[in-house]
Amino acid sequence: MAKISIHEWFSKRKKEKESDYKIERLDVPGNLWVKCYKCNAAIFSKDLKENYKICPKCGYHFKLSAKERIEMTLDENSFKEFDQYIRSKDFLDFTDSKPYAKRLTEAIAKSGLNDAVITGEGTIEKMPVKMGIMDFSFMGGSMGSVVGEKITRMIEHAVESKQPVIIFSTSGGARMQEGIMSLMQMAKTSEALGRLRLNGIPYISIITDPTTGGTSASYAMLGDINIAEPGALICFAGPRVIEQTIRQKLPPGFQRSEYLKDHGMVDIVCSRNELKATLVKLLKFFSN
């Protein structure tokens, strides 16, 4: 991409609607400045990166890729990935505006991921954990067979090794292109957590923007400890669906992390720059 002036870049940005894709463009050389979606402040992109991608002006948490989360959370070079080579299949021959098979190929090319979750193990201040990290850039973090299978296998590894589980969720919900099989992933992942629980192994759920539908109604909400990033949309039914159903404006802050905390659904709303320190305290509690 050619270098453009900040003025040109902002005027171009203005025309675009907010989407997760643009956040990724931050890494493209030439995009030196980023505009905060919430307060419109111009932020030097290097500063943003160094600040855990939190807006220094208003605290808005930009979306992170799974890889960025791994870097921010785990001890350096401690991460070992599980089940890297599982991919989704278009087993229903599902075509909406385009075939699911094509959608998958495009998502793989665009995101550089095989699906919407990375799973594996690593250490946090030398304490071992099993971890699943969702990535919104792969088909909106939707949960299909692969997400369900990788999460389940990771939890099963945790049961065997008796190590705590941490899952970072971000998801638009079930992947409709897999029909009922996407719904069944809720059952599969939840029963794996049921087994984890019977074995007395802790699970920390970290819920990030946005986490909705089938993902929130399964593993995202089932943490022994539920942590939400500030301002994240966390819900069962999305705001638009609710507005259409009740034909009524929704209260301010509805379904955001702070609202969920006020209503008793999450333990902590934790800013990203304090997340690792918080995890260390929690892991210490469980292991000591």
Add this chain to the structure above:
Amino acid sequence: MTQKEEQKTKNLFNFEKPLMELYKKIEELRKVSESSQMDLSEEIKMLEKRIETLRRDIFSKISIMQVVQVARHISRPTTLDYIGLICSDFVELHGDRNFGDDKAMVGGIAQFEGRSVVVVGQQKGKSTKENIERNFGMAHPEGYRKALRLMRIAERFNKPIISFIDTPGAYPGIGAEERGQAEAVAKNLREMANLTVPFISIITGEGGSGGALGIGMGNKVLMLEYSIYSVISPEGCASILFRDSSRAQQAAEAMKISAKDLLALGVIDEIIKEPVGGAHNDPEKAANFIKHAIIKNLDGLLKLSPRELIADRYNKYRKMGIFAEVAELADAHDSKS
């Protein structure tokens, strides 16, 4: 028209229109036979036979959106209808002990074939007034929590559980979100997985997404012939993925939501036959089919120990999912590099 005939024609689907003429003819013959004292019962019987043949024919070619219509029919037998027809000594139990009593979710204790059971299920209404009271069978978190509370009673006293699923989905509203709809459904999934008693789930009408699954993790999942089970309603899928809610037929076909498709996918264990024209045409008969399916499936489950029941359920849902095998891909990756 006689009340019976009137009820039957009122219940006709638009795709059953050809039957209307025959019903009218029967009515005419009845009038004639009454006024003229002529015995036309043979003729009437013949017409009734023709209705049944024609209906059988229509239903043999039924489209998936027509199945959706049958599954949602206002006269389709409800959870309480089935409980009344297959159980005795039913005592309805109310409330989640925390917030309230959700009328969209019912449950209680009963006798089934000489055995104590716990029954739960979503409850729809049979009229607009009833449906408003029942919130169209869309439960709030307290409904899911009530269901779980009853399942725990079953567990504590070692009684089998039967759940009846008939819901468009868990309710999407402010109160529902406020009180943790996602958490309520999620917790039910995890807890159902660890239940130590036999558990049979039956989809009797609409199996609407997480709201259906929220009471539906049985060791066996059975499904009435003209019911549906899907991750999102055909209309919802059409408006999101096809950006056009009128393409529900296409969405319904694509998602594979019929009992036959779900059996092929291994998501359900058995299809329960319905009377010709759908369960609402003969609720007693439909209930009888359900009863026999439960007896058959419960028999095997009663032989399992608590540990085996949990393992059986774990293995059942553990298998759900279709994806490309590790080896295929790793090989492809290796050969590329």
